Amino acid sequence: xxxxxxxxxxxxxxxxxxxxxxxxxxxxxxxxxxxxxxxxxxxxxxxxxxxxxxxxxxxxxxxxxxxxxxxxxxxxxxxxxxxxxxxxxxxxxxxxxxxxxxxxxxxxxxxxxxxxxxxxxxxxxxxxxxxxxxxxxxxxxxxxxxxxxxxxxxxxxxxxxxxxxxxxxxxxxxxxxxxxxxxxxxxxxxxxxxxxxxxxxxxxxxxxxxxxxxxxxxxxxxxxxxxxxxxxxxxxxxxxxxxxxxxxxxxxxxx
Numbered sequence: 001x002x003x004x005x006x007x008x009x010x011x012x013x014x015x016x017x018x019x020x021x022x023x024x025x026x027x028x029x030x031x032x033x034x035x036x037x038x039x040x041x042x043x044x045x046x047x048x049x050x051x052x053x054x055x056x057x058x059x060x061x062x063x064x065x066x067x068x069x070x071x072x073x074x075x076x077x078x079x080x081x082x083x084x085x086x087x088x089x090x091x092x093x094x095x096x097x098x099x100x101x102x103x104x105x106x107x108x109x110x111x112x113x114x115x116x117x118x119x120x121x122x123x124x125x126x127x128x129x130x131x132x133x134x135x136x137x138x139x140x141x142x143x144x145x146x147x148x149x150x151x152x153x154x155x156x157x158x159x160x161x162x163x164x165x166x167x168x169x170x171x172x173x174x175x176x177x178x179x180x181x182x183x184x185x186x187x188x189x190x191x192x193x194x195x196x197x198x199x200x201x202x203x204x205x206x207x208x209x210x211x212x213x214x215x216x217x218x219x220x221x222x223x224x225x226x227x228x229x230x231x232x233x234x235x236x237x238x239x240x241x242x243x244x245x246x247x248x249x250x251x252x253x254x255x
Contacts, residue, residue: 014111014112017047020042021122033126036126047112116143116146117146118147119143120140124140128159131163133163134160136159139156140153140154151177151183155173155174158174174193
């Protein structure tokens with residue numbers, strides 16, 4: 001089946017977007033995150049423009065229906081899966097031109113979404129490196145919206161959430177990732193969280209102990225001062241009593 005100019009343009013733009021993404025990756029590796037972000041933004045412009053082009057150039061068949069005595073109805077989920085399996089089992093030569101075109105459009109859509117996810121993930125990495133945590137979280141979430149299976153994007157989201165103080169949510173994402181894959185970066189991030197938590201507990205204990213010691217010292221000083229004041233009063237009273245007695249014992253002179 002010959003490729004129309006419109007379909008050819010879609011493939012060319014997708015290739016150009018992938019090229020720009022690779023150029024951005026090279027800039028990132030050299031530490032030039034600003035130049036990398038510029039390349040990624042440019043790649044996004046190509047990719048976002050392709051969605052509408054896909055709708056115009058490729059058919060999107062509606063969900064299969066089946067007839068009954070009462071009329072038409074949507075097929076069940078099980079029937080839909082069966083239809084898909086039968087379609088997948090068809091030989092390529094048996095597919096109609098319309099089916100081939102629809103399949104091409106579906107594959108292109110998936111590839112566009114996958115590339116958008118990769119670009120957003122890399123943009124999140126740039127912002128993480130610059131410690132722009134809110135932007136990093138935004139782009140990481142955009143990446144998972146484009147491709148929910150993007151584990152790197154989920155990892156970036158966890159990093160951003162932890163840096164923003166959402167430690168519980170960030171840890172949960174990391175633990176979910178660890179269940180599904182054996183990734184040293186995830187393990188290191190969880191180990192660092194545990195280390196930071198222990199350090200925080202140790203700091204809290206030291207702070208509490210310091211407050212307790214200061215309070216005790218203040219109480220001791222207050223108690224010591226109170227004892228000194230009581231002793232001084234006692235000595236003054238004793239001295240007063242002594243002189244009172246001395247005056248009373250002094251013999252009176254005869255007039």
